[in-house]
Amino acid sequence: MIRWRVVVLGFAMAAVAPSPAAAQTLPAGYAGSETCKVCHEDIYNAFARSPHHRVEVDAQRGWQGRACESCHGAAQAHTEGPTAANILVPAKLAAAAADKICLTCHLNQPTQAGRLESSHAQNQISCTACHKVHASQPLAVRKAEATNKLCASCHLNVWAQFQRPFHHKLPEEAMSCVDCHNPHGSIRPAMLQSFAANEPGCFACHGDKRGPFSFEHAPVRLEGCQACHEPHGSANPRMLIRANVRFVCLECHANLPAVPSRVAGVVPPSFHDLRSPVYQNCTVCHQKIHGSHVDRNLLK
Amino acid sequence: MKTVIAILLVCPVLAQLPTAPAPTTTAAPAITTGSGDAASPVPSNEPVLTGWIDLGYRWQTGVGGSLDTYRSIINLGSGPKFLGADFTLTDPRHKWFDTIQVRADSWGDEPSSIVHLEAKKSGLYDFNGDYRDFAYFNFLPSYADPLLSQGIVLDEQSFDTRRKIAALSLNIRPGNWWSPYLGWDHDSSSGTGAAVFVTDGNSYPVPNTLRDSTNLFRAGVKLEKPRFHVTLEEGGTIFKSGQSLFQSPGSVNFGNFSEPVLGQTLDLTNLLAAYGISGSSAYSKGLLTANPTAWLDIYGQFFYSQPNSNVHYQQTDAGSLYLQSQILFYSSEQEMVTAASEQPHTSGSFGAEIRLKRLRIVESWLTDRLHDAGASASAQTLMLAGTSIPLSSLLATTLASNYNQEAADIFFDVTSRITVRGGYRYVWGDASYAFLPAEGLASSAQEQLRQNIGVGAVTFRPSQKISVTGEVQAASSSGVYFRTSLYNYQKMRAQARYQPLQSLSIAVDFTVLNNQNPLSGANYEYSALQESLSFYWAPRGKIFDIQGSYSRSDLKSNIGYLEPEDLSPQISRYRDNSHTATTLFDLAWPHGKRFAPKLSAGGSFFISSGSQPTSYYQPTARLSVPLSKSATWFSEWRYYGYGDVFLLYQGFRTHLVTTGVRFTR
Numbered sequence: 001m002i003r004w005r006v007v008v009l010g011f012a013m014a015a016v017a018p019s020p021a022a023a024q025t026l027p028a029g030y031a032g033s034e035t036c037k038v039c040h041e042d043i044y045n046a047f048a049r050s051p052h053h054r055v056e057v058d059a060q061r062g063w064q065g066r067a068c069e070s071c072h073g074a075a076q077a078h079t080e081g082p083t084a085a086n087i088l089v090p091a092k093l094a095a096a097a098a099d100k101i102c103l104t105c106h107l108n109q110p111t112q113a114g115r116l117e118s119s120h121a122q123n124q125i126s127c128t129a130c131h132k133v134h135a136s137q138p139l140a141v142r143k144a145e146a147t148n149k150l151c152a153s154c155h156l157n158v159w160a161q162f163q164r165p166f167h168h169k170l171p172e173e174a175m176s177c178v179d180c181h182n183p184h185g186s187i188r189p190a191m192l193q194s195f196a197a198n199e200p201g202c203f204a205c206h207g208d209k210r211g212p213f214s215f216e217h218a219p220v221r222l223e224g225c226q227a228c229h230e231p232h233g234s235a236n237p238r239m240l241i242r243a244n245v246r247f248v249c250l251e252c253h254a255n256l257p258a259v260p261s262r263v264a265g266v267v268p269p270s271f272h273d274l275r276s277p278v279y280q281n282c283t284v285c286h287q288k289i290h291g292s293h294v295d296r297n298l299l300k
Numbered sequence: 301m302k303t304v305i306a307i308l309l310v311c312p313v314l315a316q317l318p319t320a321p322a323p324t325t326t327a328a329p330a331i332t333t334g335s336g337d338a339a340s341p342v343p344s345n346e347p348v349l350t351g352w353i354d355l356g357y358r359w360q361t362g363v364g365g366s367l368d369t370y371r372s373i374i375n376l377g378s379g380p381k382f383l384g385a386d387f388t389l390t391d392p393r394h395k396w397f398d399t400i401q402v403r404a405d406s407w408g409d410e411p412s413s414i415v416h417l418e419a420k421k422s423g424l425y426d427f428n429g430d431y432r433d434f435a436y437f438n439f440l441p442s443y444a445d446p447l448l449s450q451g452i453v454l455d456e457q458s459f460d461t462r463r464k465i466a467a468l469s470l471n472i473r474p475g476n477w478w479s480p481y482l483g484w485d486h487d488s489s490s491g492t493g494a495a496v497f498v499t500d501g502n503s504y505p506v507p508n509t510l511r512d513s514t515n516l517f518r519a520g521v522k523l524e525k526p527r528f529h530v531t532l533e534e535g536g537t538i539f540k541s542g543q544s545l546f547q548s549p550g551s552v553n554f555g556n557f558s559e560p561v562l563g564q565t566l567d568l569t570n571l572l573a574a575y576g577i578s579g580s581s582a583y584s585k586g587l588l589t590a591n592p593t594a595w596l597d598i599y600g601q602f603f604y605s606q607p608n609s610n611v612h613y614q615q616t617d618a619g620s621l622y623l624q625s626q627i628l629f630y631s632s633e634q635e636m637v638t639a640a641s642e643q644p645h646t647s648g649s650f651g652a653e654i655r656l657k658r659l660r661i662v663e664s665w666l667t668d669r670l671h672d673a674g675a676s677a678s679a680q681t682l683m684l685a686g687t688s689i690p691l692s693s694l695l696a697t698t699l700a701s702n703y704n705q706e707a708a709d710i711f712f713d714v715t716s717r718i719t720v721r722g723g724y725r726y727v728w729g730d731a732s733y734a735f736l737p738a739e740g741l742a743s744s745a746q747e748q749l750r751q752n753i754g755v756g757a758v759t760f761r762p763s764q765k766i767s768v769t770g771e772v773q774a775a776s777s778s779g780v781y782f783r784t785s786l787y788n789y790q791k792m793r794a795q796a797r798y799q800p801l802q803s804l805s806i807a808v809d810f811t812v813l814n815n816q817n818p819l820s821g822a823n824y825e826y827s828a829l830q831e832s833l834s835f836y837w838a839p840r841g842k843i844f845d846i847q848g849s850y851s852r853s854d855l856k857s858n859i860g861y862l863e864p865e866d867l868s869p870q871i872s873r874y875r876d877n878s879h880t881a882t883t884l885f886d887l888a889w890p891h892g893k894r895f896a897p898k899l900s901a902g903g904s905f906f907i908s909s910g911s912q913p914t915s916y917y918q919p920t921a922r923l924s925v926p927l928s929k930s931a932t933w934f935s936e937w938r939y940y941g942y943g944d945v946f947l948l949y950q951g952f953r954t955h956l957v958t959t960g961v962r963f964t965r
Contacts, residue, residue, distance in 0.1 A: 054422075054475065092764060094716055096660060103597075108529035110522055113587035113601050116651035116664040122709065123769055124719055124759040143386075143403065144414075154795065156809040156832030160851030160880040163904040165373050165916045165942055171904075173405060174412035174432065187601055187649050187666065196516060196537050197583035198603035198647040198668070205465055207487045207514035208541055212579075212607050212643035214674030216699045221670060222731055222781050235876065235906075235914040237443045243912035245444075247861075247872045252782050254821065254861040262819065263783050264731075264745055272864040278446040278503065278556045284456055285498045293577060293611040294637040294676060296695060296735065299498040300573070300613075 026066060029074035036068040036075065039082065044068075049136035061105075071101050071133065090133075095126035102127040111184045118185025125154075130183065144176035151177040158232050167233030179204075180231070189224070200224055202231075213291030217298060218264055219252070220290055245281040246274060349965055351387030351402075356380075356934075356960020365942075365952035368439040368455075374940050375411040375437055376956055382407040383960055397421050411435040426471040434463045436489070442947045446556045447505075454494065456505040456556075461491025479522045483535075488513035497545050497571055501622030502555035504547070504568040512541035512577075520585070528590035537607065539579035547571040553619075561622050564629060570618040581607035597653045599664075608642035623682065630684040641674030641697075660711040665704075672699040696736045703729040709755070717762055721771075723755035731781055748779035751786075765799040780817070783824060783859065787817035803839045808832065817859075821869070824859040848883035848902075855910075875910030895926040903939075913945035924962070935959040 026032055033056055037044040047053060047067070056067035063070040073088035090098040099121070106112060106127075115121050120129075130150060142150075148170050152159035162170050169175050177183075180201055181191045188194055193201030195210075202225050203210040209220075219227040228248050229239045242248045252265035272279045283289050288298045360378045363370045382404070389400040397419050404415040417429040437460050442448065444457040469483040490511040497504045520533030547553055553568040560566075583605035591597045618632040651664030673696075680691040709723035727749060734744035757771040773791040780787050791813045799805045809832040817824035830853040838845035855876040863870050884902035903919035917939065924934035936958045943951040 094713055094719055094761070095759065096655075096711065096713070096719070097716075100655075107591055107597060108524050108526065108589050110529065110531040110587050112529075112589050113531070113599055114649070115589075116599050116653065116662055117649065117666070122662075122721070122723075123757065123771060124711075124721075153807065153834070154809070156807060156834050156849055157811055157830040157851055157853070159882075160830075160832060160849070160853070160906075163880045163882060163906045163916070163918075164878075164908075165906070165914060169412050169434070172412055174414060174434070187603065187647055187668070194603070196535065196581055196607070197533075197585045197605045198645055199605060199607070203514075204485065205463065205487055207539060208489060208510075208512040210514070210539070210607070212609055212641040212672050212674065214609075214611070214639040214641045214676045214695075215697055216672055216674070216733070218699060218731065218733055219782060221672065221699060222701055223785065227782070227784070235878070235908050235912045235916075237440045238438075242872075242874055247874065250861045250864075251784050251859050251872050254783060256862070256867070261745075262747065262779060263785075263822075264733075264747055264781055265783060267862045267867065268864040270865050270867075274863065274865065276446075277449055281444045281446070284444050284446055284496055284556070285503050287457065287496055287498075293575070293609060293639045293641070294613045294678070296676075296697075 027074075029076045030066050030069050031075040031079045032066050033068045034065075035079050040068075043134050046136055047134045050134060052133060055105075070105075090126075091128060095124035095129075098126040098128055102131075114182065114185030114187060114191075116185065117187060118183070118191060120183060120191075121185065129154075143173070144170070145173045147176040147178055148173070151183075161230065161232035161234075164233035164235050166235070166237060166239045168231060168239075190226075192224075209290040211291050213288075213293055215292045215294075215296050215298060217289060217291050245283055246279070249282045348391070349387060349389050351385065352962050352964040353385040353387075354383035354934075354960055354962045356383050356958050358956060358958040361955040361957070363952050363954045366441060366950050367952070368441055369942065369950050370940070370952040370954060371437045372440050373942060373952075374954075375435060377409060379409055381410065381958070381960070383958070387965075394421065411437075420474075423473065423475055426474040428467070428469045430465075430467045432465045434465070436461045436463050436491070440950065442950055450558075454505055456494050456496050459491055459493030459510065461489050461493070461510060463487070463489040477524050479524070481520055481522065483516075483518045485516040485518075486514070495545055496556075497547075497568065497573060497617070499566075499568075499617070499621050500624040501561050502557045502566045502568075504553045504555040504571070506545050506547050506553065506568075506571055508543060508545045510543050512539070514539045527592065529588065531585070531587040533585040534583070535585070536582045537580060539577070539581075539607075539609070541575065541577040541579075543575045545571060545573040549618075562627075564620060564622075566620050566622055568617060568619040568621070570632075571616070573615040573617070574613070576612040577609060578611075579607060579609040581605055595655045597655075598651070599653075600650045601648060603647040604645070606642060606644045609640065611637070611639040613637040613639070628682070628684070628689075630682040630689070632683045633680065634683075635678060635680040637676060637678040639674065639676040641672065643670060643672040645670045658713040662709045662711070663707070665706050667705075668701070668703040670699075670701045673697070697734065699731075699733045701729065701731045703727075703749070717760065719759045721755065721757040721759075723757075725751075725753040725755065727751040727753065747781045749781060750778040751780070752776050766797070768794070768796045770794045783817060783819065783822040784826075785817070786815050787819075787824070789813065789815040804835065804837045806833070806835045808834075821860050821862075824857075826857045826859075827855070829854045843889050844885065844887045846883070846885045849881065851878075851880045853878050853880075873911075876908055876912065877910050878906060878908035880904065880906045897923065897925040899923050915941070915943045917941040927961070930964050932962040932964065933959075934962060 033044065052067065055061050055063045055070055057064065069075050071090060075087055078087040090101050103112070161167070170177065180193055182193050183191065186192055186194060187198065188200060193204070195201050195204040199210065225231060228241060230241055231239065234240060236243050240248055253267055255261040255263065255266050257266050274280060278284060286298045288295065288300060292298045292300065294300060357380050358376065358378055360376065383406065385402065385404045387402045391397055398421050400419045402417050405413070407413045411434065413433040415431050419427045439455045439458040441453045441455060443455050445453060445455055447454060466486040469481065471479060471481045473479045492507065492509050494505055495508040497506050514537055516535060516537045518533055518535030520531060523530045547568060547570060549570040551569065555566060555568060557566065583603065586602040588600035589597070613636070615633070615635040621630050621633060622628070623630065647668045649664060649666040651662065654661040675696045677694045678692060682689040682691065705725060705727045707723060707725040709721055711719055711721050713719050729749040730746065732746040738744065753773060753775040755771065755773050759769045761767040771793045775786065775789045777787045792811070794810045795808070797805065797807045811830045813828045815824065815826040830851065832849060832851040834849035836847040853876065855874070857874040859872050861870055861872050862868070882902070882904040884900060887899040888896050901921040906914070906916040908914050920936065920938045922934060922936040924932050926932045938956045941953040
């Protein structure tokens with residue numbers, strides 16, 4: 001009986017094995033994608049609808065007819081004795097090893113230029129943590145809701161901040177995390193997107209704050225918007241980092257004017273009587289707080 | 301029997317013997333937007349147009365509390381709504397396109413409306429278009445309201461604007477080794493609001509109009525070869541902005557200060573102030589990646605931009621006005637200001653990753669150099685009883701920043717399941733600003749940035765079901781730009797994911813940041829702690845799934861400052877202790893039936909104590925019932941409740957009920 005089982009299995013494998021014509025084109029040790037399909041039909045069908053399917057049909061890429069093995073390695077041994085031990089499963093590899101497989105094709109693409117600045121790469125977050133290799137859609141065209149959900153599955157603290165009353169419109173699905181952040185890495189801090197080459201990505205939507213101004217407010221240029229704002233969300237109006245506007249300002253503007261200091265920010269003149277409501281919100285008068293074209297004191 | 305089995309098995313094997321060479325072309329796969337990955341790829345009998353559209357009506361039950369706050373935070377209204385659509389047009393012949401995909405969300409007098417279009421033809425082009433329309437209303441009664449104590453509720457920094465953002469990009473020959481691309485990005489805003497006109501002795505809230513637009517044009521080419529990649533891009537922007545503040549002649553505005561100055565009451569009786577701002581920029585961008593050997597990858601980025609602005613400002617005002625520096629009362633004023641500025645900005649990074657057997661070494665260098673120069677010339681004429689006093693000024697300003705960072709990280713795979721990382725980063729730079737001619741309080745300054753940062757991290761993944769990542773950073777500084785900058789700080793983050801069952805996954809996240817600036821007078825102490833837990837449970841074979849998250853954050857900040865009036869040292873204390881939870885429960889009933897209704901319920905709450913004690917509740921429930929194969933009725937209830945312990949009049953609560961039909965094709 002056992003002998004017959006061996007015979008049946010042998011014929012079954014022979015039946016699904018590549019035809020001699022195809023086999024002639026397959027390098028030694030490779031089984032071909034059609035062979036993989038026999039057992040992994042659902043994955044194969046999904047893969048056939050994915051952008052990666054180009055690897056299967058494009059002869060120039062060198063993996064025609066064996067796209068599965070471009071990532072999973074030569075699978076002839078696996079077809080002869082299917083076990084988890086004789087097939088490469090990137091999901092089980094260390095992040096760097098899994099990424100190396102992806103980067104075999106994707107390293108030399110513009111998306112990877114900022115990879116060394118990416119905290120994802122530094123923290124061993126592999127490509128497959130976000131990208132489903134067999135899926136029918138590339139991640140980039142997903143709806144904002146799906147992108148945000150994916151990011152929030154790891155960045156739990158950040159998503160909690162978006163539940164605060166003053167926030168960018170991510171929970172409303174009008175924006176996605178990648179509107180502001182480049183998950184592959186960026187030359188800007190916190191993997192922020194860039195606008196017009198190297199300006200902060202914030203200016204893509206807040207063009208009126210971009211300048212350049214004749215009278216700059218130095219923190220905007222040197223520390224960015226997050227010097228005063230909590231971009232993910234805040235309990236404070238205008239997503240400010242403090243409940244009262246005056247403290248946002250006075251915490252920096254506290255150096256005596258005549259005394260050399262190692263940090264920027266001079267205390268306001270003495271007529272600023274903080275007991276008066278007019279002076280409790282500095283931006284009542286200093287309206288051009290992001291920078292002014294015409295007034296040194298950012299009043300107009 | 302055995303013979304029959306043998307024949308049946310031999311037949312397919314024989315059937316594979318070649319009679320003629322098989323065609324090598326493979327039919328292009330059908331690309332659809334369906335989420336089911338397991339669907340058949342056969343294109344021939346698929347419908348050309350697939351997708352859905354949601355149409356409905358929303359009722360708002362009325363806002364209890366502050367309508368202005370509601371509009372500033374939520375701003376959803378009643379009426380018929382085009383709630384969303386997602387369509388894909390597939391051309392089985394692939395003549396002009398493979399697919400055209402259109403998505404739209406929230407149209408019909410909604411605060412944020414979106415439409416996205418994508419058209420592609422494999423190997424020929426890939427076109428993306430995106431348009432968003434945001435209604436930006438902001439009128440928080442307590443914000444910027446110096447007259448509140450007099451019973452006048454007026455947010456003097458309020459606005460009611462619409463911001464429109466569009467982006468179009470066209471990639472030609474995508475997937476080929478050389479691929480040019482074009483892009484256009486647009487951002488514009490227009491609307492009205494309240495602003496403040498500031499003179500020496502008083503400040504006057506006045507209405508204003510706002511408008512600005514930015515257009516960005518770009519073109520580039522991507523060169524992708526197996527061993528290297530280069531992207532070159534050139535682009536530019538055009539910016540225009542106009543703002544005007546006005547007050548009709550004849551009306552009297554007594555401003556924010558009602559006290560007379562030297563016995564004379566100040567007022568504004570006429571104002572027209574207008575900005576005409578134009579700007580442009582050109583930029584260059586170059587990206588490089590390469591793997592010259594199997595063990596070495598190199599990366600490089602270079603950016604250069606030079607935005608500039610030109611401004612004409614005109615101001616005419618009349619009233620009882622006061623010039624403090626000359627103790628002079630005057631009745632009207634005319635001012636013209638011409639200003640210009642430019643900001644050459646160069647950034648670059650270069651790095652390499654060296655891969656040895658179990659060791660990886662990453663070395664990178666980054667620089668960012670920004671030099672801003674501006675000049676402003678103003679001519680002012682003050683008029684008082686029969687005479688006029690001309691005043692003029694010419695100011696030049698500079699702001700320069702040079703930032704540099706060098707980092708080295710070593711990654712070591714202790715085992716296939718444990719990776720450790722050690723790294724060091726040195727950050728240095730300088731910043732300076734100056735006003736010429738020197739006048740006033742601070743006319744020039746120069747600061748230095750010097751930071752040494754050490755990093756240690758470990759990633760542990762004993763199985764596919766468990767992963768733990770921890771990272772610690774510690775920094776020591778000898779110079780920073782601002783009192784509140786990160787100085788001597790310690791940052792730690794730990795994250796763990798665990799999947800005890802196929803149907804249950806749990807994630808926890810812990811972050812802590814401590815920062816101390818011992819600078820005399822500042823004594824800045826900052827600590828922020830965030831802890832989160834989330835779970836997702838979808839038991840197999842059951843009709844429900846549930847997911848939820850809970851986060852707690854605790855922020856403490858103490859920093860010294862000077863009271864401007866008497867320069868007495870004070871401490872600014874800020875506390876924020878908050879709890880946030882979200883949940884979503886899905887119930888599909890009855891299980892296994894074709895037309896099964898589905899119920900979803902959940903939402904979020906946020907409560908905080910400390911400097912801004914706030915509560916914000918957003919529960920929601922949604923019921924959808926399939927009416928036919930192509931129509932599903934749905935109804936959704938939402939509640940929004942916002943409360944501020946210190947500003948009770950600023951809270952609001954409202955119910956929203958939306959009902960509609962989803963048509964599916």
